Amino acid sequence: MAGLTIERVTKRFGEQCAVDALSLDVAPGEFVALLGPSGCGKTTMLRMLAGFEPLSEGEIRLGDRTLASRGRHVPPERRNMAMVFQSYALWPHMSVADNVGYPLKLRRLEGDTYRRRVAQALALVDLATYAERSPQELSGGQRQRVALARCLATDPEVVLLDEPLANLDRHLRAAMEQSFREFHRRTRATMIYVTHDQSEAMSLADRIAVMRGGRLEQWATPEALYRRPRSAWVASFIGQGSLLEVAAGRPGLRLEEAALMRGLTAIAAERTQPVLVRPEHVTVLAESASQRSLRARVESATFRGERYELHLRLESGETLLAYHHSALAEGQGVALLLHEGWCLEPDA
Numbered sequence: 001m002a003g004l005t006i007e008r009v010t011k012r013f014g015e016q017c018a019v020d021a022l023s024l025d026v027a028p029g030e031f032v033a034l035l036g037p038s039g040c041g042k043t044t045m046l047r048m049l050a051g052f053e054p055l056s057e058g059e060i061r062l063g064d065r066t067l068a069s070r071g072r073h074v075p076p077e078r079r080n081m082a083m084v085f086q087s088y089a090l091w092p093h094m095s096v097a098d099n100v101g102y103p104l105k106l107r108r109l110e111g112d113t114y115r116r117r118v119a120q121a122l123a124l125v126d127l128a129t130y131a132e133r134s135p136q137e138l139s140g141g142q143r144q145r146v147a148l149a150r151c152l153a154t155d156p157e158v159v160l161l162d163e164p165l166a167n168l169d170r171h172l173r174a175a176m177e178q179s180f181r182e183f184h185r186r187t188r189a190t191m192i193y194v195t196h197d198q199s200e201a202m203s204l205a206d207r208i209a210v211m212r213g214g215r216l217e218q219w220a221t222p223e224a225l226y227r228r229p230r231s232a233w234v235a236s237f238i239g240q241g242s243l244l245e246v247a248a249g250r251p252g253l254r255l256e257e258a259a260l261m262r263g264l265t266a267i268a269a270e271r272t273q274p275v276l277v278r279p280e281h282v283t284v285l286a287e288s289a290s291q292r293s294l295r296a297r298v299e300s301a302t303f304r305g306e307r308y309e310l311h312l313r314l315e316s317g318e319t320l321l322a323y324h325h326s327a328l329a330e331g332q333g334v335a336l337l338l339h340e341g342w343c344l345e346p347d348a
């Protein structure tokens with residue numbers, strides 16, 4: 001299995017730069033998510049990897065084989081990659097087995113080898129008993145598993161997935177995430193997964209490339225993105241949390257409770273460093289609790305089953321999200337302890 005190298009890849013459509021000098025080193029068998037808001041260039045990057053779109057600049061390599069550069073363009077069918085689309089792209093007039101076998105027929109596989117490969121691919125996504133059905137007789141999740149089996153049948157080195165769960169409802173998405181995990185575990189193929197859903201990317205990927213306006217904003221594991229987001233923009237995109245201004249620290253530094261609380265109570269002119277505070281690092285106390293605490297007022301309390309989500313207004317005017325075990329009345333005063341904060345780069 002070969003690794004995938006994306007080196008300063010750029011794609012321009014006329015004046016517009018859809019992907020801007022993007023570089024990523026993907027390890028063999030790694031599960032990578034390209035994550036970002038609509039229009040950030042995710043799909044364009046995936047299409048360049050697949051070979052549907054030529055590059056304007058840069059280079060894509062699989063192992064030591066150059067797939068694309070300014071002077072070179074290996075066609076899609078010779079890249080040993082397979083793509084899974086949001087729309088499944090199944091042939092409605094063919095059986096499930098024929099859909100899965102279609103790319104093998106294109107490669108002129110026949111007879112026992114053909115039948116064995118189709119059966120193996122269907123077994124891998126737990127659809128062996130559905131082989132003779134038509135895709136119309138299947139649920140959305142089952143159709144997406146047929147699409148996975150079809151891409152698997154060709155034994156690709158790299159699987160490219162373009163928002164494959166976007167057409168499914170929330171419950172099915174959770175079940176399908178499990179199918180993707182299984183699929184990855186069994187095949188060990190390198191997977192590049194495009195999504196704008198951060199929770200999907202966080203739960204599936206080994207590493208996530210966060211994209212913004214065609215550029216790479218951060219490239220890290222889900223845990224590192226959550227704990228150590230580089231900028232305020234990434235922080236607002238990944239997980240829940242509040243951005244406050246503090247008179248302490250510098251970008252890339254974690255502030256412990258004492259420094260954070262001191263820095264938050266400094267005068268406004270000195271509070272210039274943006275800090276991210278996750279709700280699980282906030283403790284809500286009775287208003288009179290402690291000299292060390294910050295004061296705030298409850299703006300709203302929303303029941304979330306296992307806890308309440310509190311939107312609080314600090315005396316500085318800033319807002320803060322906190323979790324609490326019981327409901328509090330709107331307008332009620334509370335005292336707060338903030339246990340840690342992560343200092344961010346200011347937004348460009």
Ligand SMILES: Nc1ncnc2c1ncn2[C@@H]1O[C@H](COP(=O)(O)OP(=O)(O)OP(=O)(O)O)[C@@H](O)[C@H]1O
Pocket residue numbers: 013016017018036037038039040041042043044045196
């Ligand atoms: N064929 C094209 N011609 C001109 N502009 C294009 C073309 N394809 C994409 N773009 C532009 O490039 C930018 C990036 O588009 P892309 O589809 O890659 O974004 P995306 O992150 O996948 O968005 P979404 O999540 O909405 O699919 C957009 O501004 C889009 O309008």
